[in-house]
Amino acid sequence: MRHVLSKDTLDQKLQSLIKEAGISPVGEFYLWTAKDPQAFYKAYVQKGLDITYNLSFKVKKEFTKGQIKNGVAQIDFGNGYTGNIVVNDLTTPEVHKDVLDKEDGKSINNGTVKLGDEVTYKLEGWIVPANRSYDLFEYKFVDQLQQTHDFYLKDSVVAKVDITLSDGTVIAKGSNLAQYTETVYNKETGLYELVFKKDFLEKVARTSEFGADDFVLVKRIKAGDVYNTADFFVNGNKVKTETVVTHTPEAPKPVTPQKVTPAKGLPQTGEASVAPLTAIGAIILSALGLAGFKKRQK
Structure with a gap:
């Protein structure tokens, strides 16, 4: 040759x-x-x-x-x-990153997260096309968490498409793929990695698509702006996702109630007795008026 x-x-x-x-x-x-x-x-x-x-x-x-x-x-x-x-x-592998609200699963990218709230980082993997001329030997997610602000809780990984293995077994879209992966998290550095086992990838038929989404659950433990970007690896090729950000305000400080000092009483003067005397005078006048009215009737 x-x-x-x-x-x-x-x-x-x-x-x-x-x-x-x-x-x-x-x-x-x-x-x-x-x-x-x-x-x-x-x-x-x-x-x-x-x-x-x-x-x-x-x-x-x-x-x-x-x-x-x-x-x-x-x-x-x-x-x-x-x-x-x-x-x-x-084709160039395309991957995406999002941050989701724990309650309804909606995107909160560039939104506000309260201290103590839990949020989910979604890492969308690339769908490897079917009828390819090569075998899979690497499919990996790497996420550098901001561990000073986010406390890692757990992760989950699901099939993005139906996956057919070489023995004819079909793993349905949406299935939990945890048994085929290994997760490593370094709490000191915040580096998170989810790797698909090589012996599993070798079983994926060339005629089948392959793809997965990774979900990382964290708890917000510190106020500030929190940025997050992930890397995706497939057969030695590295692709970087877009960056997401959330904002966490400082917790409101409790207000300490202030003591109210009662005002001192004012000294009494002669004006205080005027009202009773006036009332008495009015009663006497009313009585005299009534007597005069009776005499006129007679």
Whole structure:
């Protein structure tokens, strides 16, 4: 096998062979030629045996999205035959991060969280496409928690799609996948990791989709702005999620009631006796008036 960067780099004999066969490879290509054409003819051609080449390629890091096309051509007895073109779509893993209210599960990103409240960080994993040409060996979530403000409580992981294993077993969408994972949390640094076991990933059929969502439950223990970003790994490829933030105000300080000092009594004066005397005077006048009224009647 020869790795040919350009057909112009081949010797004149091979260049003529390709040209006369009527094929025109573009760019880099690999070329197989028999070291001993006569022996090859007896061993394979006369016996009607097929030859299959399986090649594995690694996509260059510079190529992040698009289509990868590949074709093949064969020369038999000077005649060129072109095979079909196969197309592989290269997709970039997409993952997302959210922070949810514990009660109703709604997003509270950029919202307010009270001291002592529990919130859930949702890490949405990438759905690995079906009918792929590779096996899974890594599927991992890594979340750097702000441990000074969030106290880690527990996690859960569920299937994002129906998952078919190589033995035909189907794990339904929404199923708990905890038994296939390992969780490691460092309470000193706040680093959280959930890793799918390699022996489980090897059982996932290439014809099946695969994906999971991870939920991390924490308790808010300190006031301030709390930011959170996670990393996702699949088969050695790292993808970073967006950053979520929540705000926690300081707890209101209790108000200490102030003692009220009673006002001192005012000194009494002669005005205090005026009202009773006035009332008595009114009664006397009323009596005299009544007597005068009776005399006039007589």
